[in-house]
Each structure stands twice: as C-alpha cells, then as structure tokens.
Amino acid sequence: xxxxxxxxxxxxxxxxxxxxxxxxxxxxxxxxxxxxxxxxxxxxxxxxxxxxxxxxxxxxxxxxxxxxxxxxxxxxxxxxxxxxxxxxxxxxxxxxxxxxxxxxxxxxxxxxxxxxxxxxxxxxxxxxxxxxxxxxxxxxxxxxxxxxxxxxxxxxxxxxxxxxxxxxxxxxxxxxxxxxxxxxxxxxxxxxxxxxxxxxxxxxxxxxxxxxxxxxxxxxxxxxxxxxxxxxxxxxxxxxxxxxxxxxxxxxxxxxxxxxxxxxxxxxxxxxxxxxxxxxxxxxxxxxxxxxxxxxx
Numbered sequence: 001x002x003x004x005x006x007x008x009x010x011x012x013x014x015x016x017x018x019x020x021x022x023x024x025x026x027x028x029x030x031x032x033x034x035x036x037x038x039x040x041x042x043x044x045x046x047x048x049x050x051x052x053x054x055x056x057x058x059x060x061x062x063x064x065x066x067x068x069x070x071x072x073x074x075x076x077x078x079x080x081x082x083x084x085x086x087x088x089x090x091x092x093x094x095x096x097x098x099x100x101x102x103x104x105x106x107x108x109x110x111x112x113x114x115x116x117x118x119x120x121x122x123x124x125x126x127x128x129x130x131x132x133x134x135x136x137x138x139x140x141x142x143x144x145x146x147x148x149x150x151x152x153x154x155x156x157x158x159x160x161x162x163x164x165x166x167x168x169x170x171x172x173x174x175x176x177x178x179x180x181x182x183x184x185x186x187x188x189x190x191x192x193x194x195x196x197x198x199x200x201x202x203x204x205x206x207x208x209x210x211x212x213x214x215x216x217x218x219x220x221x222x223x224x225x226x227x228x229x230x231x232x233x234x235x236x237x238x239x240x241x242x243x244x245x246x247x248x249x250x251x252x253x254x255x256x257x258x259x260x261x262x263x264x265x266x267x268x269x270x271x272x273x274x275x276x277x278x279x280x281x282x283x284x285x286x287x288x289x290x291x292x293x294x295x296x297x
C-alpha cells in the first residue's frame with residue numbers, strides 16, 4: 001500500500017531516519033500529501049488511458065461492433081537525489097551535545113533535499129537537467145488540462161479557478177498548490193464575494209485554508225515570475241492535483257530516504273554523512289492534474 005512520507009516517518013524505528021523524513025516533509029508542501037510507490041529496478045512503465053471505447057444503442061438482433069480503448073505507454077525513471085553533510089570533528093567533540101550538532105547538520109542537508117524535490121516536482125525538465133525528472137508543469141503543457149488566464153495573462157477570478165478544478169476528474173482535486181501572492185488574491189476574491197475561505201488544522205497542527213473543501217497549499221517554488229505571452233515575468237500558476245496510482249499523481253522511490261555514514265575525511269578534520277533518495281514522479285492519469293497559468297498581480 002502506498003504511503004506518504006509523513007506516514008512513513010511514523011513507521012520508522014531509526015530515530016535519525018525518522019528525523020530526516022520529518023524534516024523533509026515539513027519543508028515541502030508537496031510531500032504532506034504525495035503518496036509513493038516502491039519501484040523495483042530503475043524505472044516503471046505504465047499505460048495511461050488515451051481514449052475510451054465507444055458504446056452504442058442496438059436494435060434486437062442487430063450485429064454488435066467491437067470497440068477497444070487506446071493507451072499511451074509512459075516510462076518514469078528513478079533519479080538520484082541527495083547530498084553530503086560534513087560534521088567538523090573539533091566542534092563535534094567540544095559541543096555541549098554532540099548528537100544535537102550532528103542532527104542539525106544532517107537536518108540542514110535534508111532541508112535542501114526537500115527544496116530540490118519540490119522545485120523539480122513543479123518545474124522539472126529533463127531537457128534542462130537530464131539528471132532530474134520532468135515536473136507537472138511539463139506533464140500538463142499544451143494539453144486540455146492546461147488553462148491560460150489570458151493570452152497575455154490576466155487577473156485571477158473565481159470562475160477561472162472553478163474551471164480548473166472541474167478539469168480534474170473523477171471527483172475533486174485533493175489539493176490546490178499556489179504561491180503566497182495567489183493565495184492572498186484568492187482570499188481577497190472570496191471576501192469580496194461575501195464568503196471566507198474555510199479553515200481547519202492539518203496533520204502538523206497548523207491552521208490551513210480550504211476552498212470548497214479542497215486544501216490550499218502554498219509552495220515557494222511556484223514562482224510569480226512566469227511569462228505568459230507578452231505579459232513579462234509577472235505571472236503565476238495554480239495546480240489542481242489528485243493523488244494515487246488509479247487517478248492521478250504519485251511519487252516513485254526505491255528503498256526510501258537513506259542516511260549513511262561515509263566516515264572520516266582525508267582532506268579535513270571532519271566526518272561525512274550522506275543523505276540520498278532514489279526518487280521520481282509518475283502522472284498515472286492525465287485527468288488527475290490541471291494547471292491554471294498566466295495569473296497576473
């Protein structure tokens with residue numbers, strides 16, 4: 001069964017590994033909800049439905065015609081994400097609590113990994129960085145699941161947001177991802193219409209906003225400097241997403257997040273730890289993802 005990283009942390013007995021996973025999740029809005037599939041090998045190949053078979057009405061005794069669905073075969077590869085954390089031996093031996101210093105250095109590296117994953121989740125492009133994976137912006141580009149606020153950008157409206165939400169089927173998206181600027185504008189639109197955004201508490205005990213029952217998640221890697229037509233670099237986007245293998249977006253990994261002691265370094269008086277993650281991203285259903293782009297200030 002697929003788990004989010006937040007749930008995986010609860011099942012981890014290793015305190016260091018649990019701390020790293022919790023740090024990564026708290027630093028990434030994406031990882032609070034994104035489930036992961038364990039992949040054996042270096043990639044997973046799956047069939048994405050392209051069209052449904054036609055159905056017809058028939059008269060009694062009429063010959064029936066056969067119809068079959070069509071599929072698009074997609075391959076998503078695992079990538080190697082990680083970094084090294086060096087702990088100075090002098091500071092380690094003289095620090096009041098050596099465990100705290102070591103944990104602090106490793107947590108700092110975990111934070112960087114979380115930021116890199118979030119950035120790649122939205123903006124990844126193997127054309128620019130062949131070592132990474134394609135993000136959801138590229139997955140939805142030039143498809144019916146991508147809505148432009150205007151040819152040269154336009155202000156956000158509730159109608160545009162509702163249109164984007166309706167593109168995700170079946171049911172509603174499980175989250176709406178946006179920048180802080182866009183969230184402020186959405187709150188303003190709701191107040192002007194006489195309705196406030198709903199509030200609740202998320203799994204980390206933080207106050208969270210909802211739109212029509214859908215969580216609003218802010219991610220700093222959704223920039224406000226995107227270009228739409230002749231707008232200049234002033235636009236942003238909203239992403240409506242469903243999660244899971246049957247209906248939407250899912251993370252891929254092999255072995256989970258690993259923390260390995262590399263050992264003493266030859267060139268400096270320090271001990272090195274390595275935090276690594278074999279991870280990737282799969283969009284199992286094109287209808288589980290939609291993007292509203294070209295949102296101006």
